[in-house]
Amino acid sequence: MILGSVKTELIFLENKISVGSVTYAIKGRDVLRNNGFKVNIERKPSKSLSGCGYALKFVGDPDKAKAILQSHGIKIKDI
Amino acid sequence: MIYLDNAATSGVKPKEVKNRVIYSLDNLCANPGRGGHKASLAAAEAVYEVRDKLSSFFGAGGAEKVAFTANCTHALNFVIKGVLKAGDHAVVSDLEHNAVMRPLKAVTDNVSVAEVSFFDDDKTAESFKSLIKDDTGLVICTAASNVTGKILPLKKIGRICKEKGVPFLVDAAQGGGVIPIDMKEMNIDYLCLAPHKGFYAPMSTGVLIAEKSIGKTLIEGGNGTDSLSLIQSAVMPGGFESGTVGLPTICGIGGGVDFVNRRGRKNIYDHETSLISRLYDRLSSLEKVIFYTPRPENGSFAPVLSFNVSGKNSEEVAATLDRRNIAVRAGFHCAKSAHEKLKTTDVGAVRVSPSIFNGINEIDYLYEIIKKI
Numbered sequence: 001m002i003l004g005s006v007k008t009e010l011i012f013l014e015n016k017i018s019v020g021s022v023t024y025a026i027k028g029r030d031v032l033r034n035n036g037f038k039v040n041i042e043r044k045p046s047k048s049l050s051g052c053g054y055a056l057k058f059v060g061d062p063d064k065a066k067a068i069l070q071s072h073g074i075k076i077k078d079i
Numbered sequence: 080m081i082y083l084d085n086a087a088t089s090g091v092k093p094k095e096v097k098n099r100v101i102y103s104l105d106n107l108c109a110n111p112g113r114g115g116h117k118a119s120l121a122a123a124e125a126v127y128e129v130r131d132k133l134s135s136f137f138g139a140g141g142a143e144k145v146a147f148t149a150n151c152t153h154a155l156n157f158v159i160k161g162v163l164k165a166g167d168h169a170v171v172s173d174l175e176h177n178a179v180m181r182p183l184k185a186v187t188d189n190v191s192v193a194e195v196s197f198f199d200d201d202k203t204a205e206s207f208k209s210l211i212k213d214d215t216g217l218v219i220c221t222a223a224s225n226v227t228g229k230i231l232p233l234k235k236i237g238r239i240c241k242e243k244g245v246p247f248l249v250d251a252a253q254g255g256g257v258i259p260i261d262m263k264e265m266n267i268d269y270l271c272l273a274p275h276k277g278f279y280a281p282m283s284t285g286v287l288i289a290e291k292s293i294g295k296t297l298i299e300g301g302n303g304t305d306s307l308s309l310i311q312s313a314v315m316p317g318g319f320e321s322g323t324v325g326l327p328t329i330c331g332i333g334g335g336v337d338f339v340n341r342r343g344r345k346n347i348y349d350h351e352t353s354l355i356s357r358l359y360d361r362l363s364s365l366e367k368v369i370f371y372t373p374r375p376e377n378g379s380f381a382p383v384l385s386f387n388v389s390g391k392n393s394e395e396v397a398a399t400l401d402r403r404n405i406a407v408r409a410g411f412h413c414a415k416s417a418h419e420k421l422k423t424t425d426v427g428a429v430r431v432s433p434s435i436f437n438g439i440n441e442i443d444y445l446y447e448i449i450k451k452i
Contacts, residue, residue, distance in 0.1 A: 021304050021317040022112035022123040023130065023143050043115025051307030054115075073141065075314065 015062040017069065018044050018055045018077035025054035028074045032058055035068050044077075053077060081405045081441045086225055086253060086383050086432035089279040090406070092331075095341070096279050099334035103327045110323055112303040122326055129333035130316070136336055137270060138261035139288045146287045146316035147324045151252040151273035152178040153298075154287035157319050158248050158269045159183055159217070161293035167216035170207060170245075172231060173420045174224040177413045179250050183219070192416070193220075197229055197372055200379075204235035208243075215245045223254035226417035226428065227372045228355070228383035230258055237266030246291055252276065254381050255286075256339050257348050262290060269293075278335030279434075284328040289315050296321075347435045351382030354433045354442050358384055361446040368449070371421045371428065385412075385421075385428040388452050393427035396452060400429075403448050407431050 019025050025041045032039040039058035058065060062079055069076060082090030103125065109118035111126045130142035139145065148154040159182045163169060168189045171179060183190060191210035196202040207218065218240050223230045233249060240247035248269040251260055255270075256277025262270055272286035292313065299311040300321035312318055339347060355375050362368045367389040375384065388396050397409035410427040411418050418424050431445065 020312075020314060021302070022120075023127060023316055026124060026127045027141065027143055041120060050305040053304045073143070 014057060014059055015065070015079070016042075016055045016057050017062070017065060017079050018053055019069075020053070020075040020077060022054050024074050025056060027072070028056050028069050031068060031072045031074065032056065032060075032065055036060075037065060050077070081437075081444065083431045083433055083437065083441070083445065084406045084408045085434040086276065086430060087408055088275050088282055089277075089434055091279070091434060091436040092281070093279050093335070093338040095334035095338040096281070096331045097334075099330040100281060100327045103330035107326055107330070111326055112317070113323075125333075126324065126326065126329050129329050129336070132333055132336040133272075133286060133288065136256075136340070137288060138263045139270070140263075140290055144288050144290060144315055146289070146319040147329055148285040148287050148319060150283065150285040151250070151271050152182075152285070154271035154285045154319075155179055155248075155250055156182045157287055157297050158271065158289070158293055159219070160186055160297050161295050161313065162246060162248075162269075163187060163216045168212055168214050170210045170215060170218045171416075172203075172207075172220040174221055174227060174229060174231075174417045175219065175414070176221060176225055176250060176252065176417075177415060178252065179219055179221070180416060195224075195229060195231060195420075197227070197379075200232035200235060204232050204239060207236050208239045211239065211243045211245055215243070217246050217248055219248045219250065221253065222249050222251035222260060223258055223381035223383070224414075224417055225253045225383065226385050226412050226414050226421070226430065228253075228375060228380040228385075229372065230254065230379055230381055233260065233265045233267065240268075241266040253383070256335070256344065257351070258381055259344070262288065274332040274335055278332055278339060280332040280335040281328045284325045284332060286332070287316075287319055289319075293319070298322075342435060348382065349377065350435055351433050351437075352377050352380070354437055354439065355380070355382045355384045355431070357439065358431060358442050358446065361443070362386060362449065365450060367452075371423070383430060383432045385430045387423070387426055387428055388449065391426075391452065393423075393429045396429045396449075399452055400445070400448060405445055405448065407445075 044053035111122035130145040193206040252273040255272040268291040270288040274280040275282040302317040369387045393409035408430045
């Protein structure tokens with residue numbers, strides 16, 4: 001007997017993925033937006049070991065986002 | 080002034096180009112790819128848009144494959160000196176510009192020269208094929224000769240390169256934006272462009288489109304990423320954009336691509352070729368005019384015609400035309416190889432290269448002046 005069902009939903013917090021350059025950041029933003037992500041470009045945090053760069057700030061599954069970006073040839077620096 | 084030296088640089092700029100340059104100067108004040116503020120990102124978006132337009136126009140793999148360089152010669156240097164090591168074997172055509180031959184000479188003497196036929200593209204492709212060896216590091220050819228206008232059979236040569244597993248570099252300083260070039264369809268790995276010619280853009284920015292990796296950088300410096308590392312990676316496009324790029328010029332290139340797309344690349348080519356064919360036909364009636372190429376048939380030649388007037392040095396003829404306010408290019412056109420092939424290293428040649436903005440009346444006036452020389 002089915003008494004009912006419980007729908008579970010993962011809630012993702014804000015994530016950031018660092019990319020190699022502003023060119024990859026713009027391309028990555030467009031690719032993620034086309035895949036339903038809410039995403040913006042921001043400057044990479046200055047605590048980064050390699051120095052200046054850009055990051056994609058988004059809400060959603062980071063593993064899915066990473067896979068989408070990589071499938072479009074976007075070089076990821078770190079998450 | 081009747082400007083017929085568009086193979087050197089475009090004389091008349093379309094409104095799309097001028098408007099985009101002015102817009103960038105008025106509205107895009109920041110350095111693209113350097114800061115996180117809105118103005119810098121807006122500038123970066125503008126640059127990205129032009130990368131994307133060029134990638135689409137030439138059938139490349141995406142905006143990130145497109146780098147903006149100081150000019151086409153720098154782009155060629157990046158590929159030749161980044162892909163080849165000292166002494167490596169390369170194959171070139173016998174119509175190459177010094178922008179290819181000089182950097183190549185600086186890297187290697189191990190160079191084979193393929194003979195271009197003005198009549199038989201299969202023969203040209205076969206010449207390339209016969210010269211490729213197991214250790215060939217790069218095949219380089221011009222898209223269209225800046226002296227003869229001959230369009231090289233890029234698709235045939237690209238197919239051979241793919242079969243042999245050799246990278247293929249095309250110098251499209253002449254022809255880029257005018258003749259059909261599709262990197263994917265033609266198996267072109269590296270394409271170098273001079274947008275101030277075929278796209279009517281301002282001078283001082285070239286384009287490098289790289290589908291394959293370029294082994295190393297040639298000019299290092301700041302590029303907005305990894306500032307705490309002193310090692311610059313050779314990743315496109317930033318690896319080849321050390322220092323600030325020419326934002327207003329790049330925006331002008333975007334306007335030029337829009338212009339060519341609006342007018343239609345083929346329409347532009349057909350118009351310019353019809354002018355060159357008309358000039359060829361009219362000059363053919365003068366016994367004193369010496370040609371070096373067959374009648375430029377549509378599809379085989381870019382809209383460029385070189386000739387001489389018997390008994391005259393090419394510079395003399397150009398100076399006479401200049402006194403009548405006609406601008407053409409005489410001399411050797413920075414192309415030692417091509418003039419050796421034409422056997423014109425003593426007198427050079429007079430080169431006429433119209434644009435979409437020239438008309439029949441200007442070509443007829445040129446003919447009338449030459450008739451009187």
